[in-house]
Amino acid sequence: MDASRAGALLTVDLGAIRDNYRLLAGMNKGACAAVMKADAYGLGMEQVAPALALEGCKVFFTAHLDEGIRLRQLVPEDCAIYVLHGPPPGTSRDFFQYDLRPVLNDPAQLQEWRALARTLGRELAAAIQFDTGMSRMGIAPADLAALSARADWLEGVRPTLVMSHLACADEACHAMNEAQRRRFDELRALFPGVPASLANSSGIFLGPAYHYDLLRPGAALYGINPQPGNPNPLKQAVSLHARVVQVRSVRDGDVVGYGAHHAVSGERRIATVAVGYADGWFRSLSGRGFAFVDGVKVPVVGRVSMDSMGLDVTGIAPERVAPGAEVELMGASHTVDEVAALAGTIGYEVLTRLGSRFHRRYL
Numbered sequence: 001m002d003a004s005r006a007g008a009l010l011t012v013d014l015g016a017i018r019d020n021y022r023l024l025a026g027m028n029k030g031a032c033a034a035v036m037k038a039d040a041y042g043l044g045m046e047q048v049a050p051a052l053a054l055e056g057c058k059v060f061f062t063a064h065l066d067e068g069i070r071l072r073q074l075v076p077e078d079c080a081i082y083v084l085h086g087p088p089p090g091t092s093r094d095f096f097q098y099d100l101r102p103v104l105n106d107p108a109q110l111q112e113w114r115a116l117a118r119t120l121g122r123e124l125a126a127a128i129q130f131d132t133g134m135s136r137m138g139i140a141p142a143d144l145a146a147l148s149a150r151a152d153w154l155e156g157v158r159p160t161l162v163m164s165h166l167a168c169a170d171e172a173c174h175a176m177n178e179a180q181r182r183r184f185d186e187l188r189a190l191f192p193g194v195p196a197s198l199a200n201s202s203g204i205f206l207g208p209a210y211h212y213d214l215l216r217p218g219a220a221l222y223g224i225n226p227q228p229g230n231p232n233p234l235k236q237a238v239s240l241h242a243r244v245v246q247v248r249s250v251r252d253g254d255v256v257g258y259g260a261h262h263a264v265s266g267e268r269r270i271a272t273v274a275v276g277y278a279d280g281w282f283r284s285l286s287g288r289g290f291a292f293v294d295g296v297k298v299p300v301v302g303r304v305s306m307d308s309m310g311l312d313v314t315g316i317a318p319e320r321v322a323p324g325a326e327v328e329l330m331g332a333s334h335t336v337d338e339v340a341a342l343a344g345t346i347g348y349e350v351l352t353r354l355g356s357r358f359h360r361r362y363l
């Protein structure tokens with residue numbers, strides 16, 4: 001969307017994302033992948049993936065097949081692309097055609113991949129995922145035991161990665177972490193010599209025992225704090241600035257917004273800015289959220305509407321918040337994690353909901 005017409009400007013700092021990748025990759029003796037699902041957590045896979053490839057990233061993950069197909073055009077041929085959901089029934093040929101590697105999550109997906117290998121008369125690369133306790137995706141230990149009882153169970157499949165996913169990595173003291181790591185060690189013993197991967201962003205910060213051969217960060221690349229409650233070692237990668245549409249003076253007895261829930265006391269000036277819940281700005285920020293004007297905090301007053309919301313800008317010089325002026329909703333003054341905490345959610349949801357009506361700028 002044209003910058004001068006857009007209600008808000010979203011700035012993605014590709015340099016910060018590259019710096020974050022370097023910091024994370026430097027924590028491991030092995031390799032570091034990048035997770036691109038949901039359009040690189042809402043920031044734009046088209047721009048983010050090539051930037052990370054330039055930074056030396058050779059392994060990428062998407063959730064869906066179509067995300068993988070799109071990503072194939074964006075990164076060099078020698079980059080491996082894994083699709084976390086594996087092949088939906090009947091799609092394994094697409095994986096082959098676009099040089100994508102499925103993450104095989106259950107016996108049916110494994111059979112599907114083996115069948116294609118038989119048809120093509122060649123070995124096909126894939127990751128094998130184990131469920132080590134999250135009960136979301138991956139082959140269950142009992143299924144793995146039954147499968148591996150047959151000598152030819154992997155015929156046609158060349159495992160290039162074994163992996164699992166941590167349920168509680170953002171809680172460093174949670175007993176699940178150690179339990180999952182042990183189960184992972186038991187299961188991967190069936191695959192001697194195959195590279196292993198367990199750590200998402202938060203998992204990386206659980207220490208070297210969780211690193212194995214390949215790190216799999218998503219959130220931390222995009223500036224979300226992988227260790228909630230501790231200082232964030234990553235750089236903010238996103239800022240969001242909303243445009244002022246209109247400014248009005250209100251006084252005692254006036255109310256602001258739907259439901260007439262915010263009653264004004266004294267004389268106040270309210271700026272209506274052009275971002276609302278249809279842009280991914282959470283309605284739960286009604287009466288709780290903040291914007292910043294040159295570092296000065298201004299509160300969201302009244303309910304967040306679909307396309308706009310009110311800010312109390314009484315303390316701000318009128319010419320600074322005239323129609324067309326920009327105020328910061330997220331960025332250096334107000335991190336994605338702070339916005340998420342106020343909205344009652346996590347930074348992941350804030351980023352992945354960022355709207356399609358913003359003008360996007362890449363640094």
Ligand SMILES: *Cc1c(COP(=O)(O)O)cnc(C)c1O
Pocket residue numbers: 035037084164165199200201202216217218219220
């Ligand atoms: C989303 C995801 C990741 C990345 O997780 P972050 O917490 O964003 O770093 C890694 N592995 C799997 C299997 C995932 O689904």
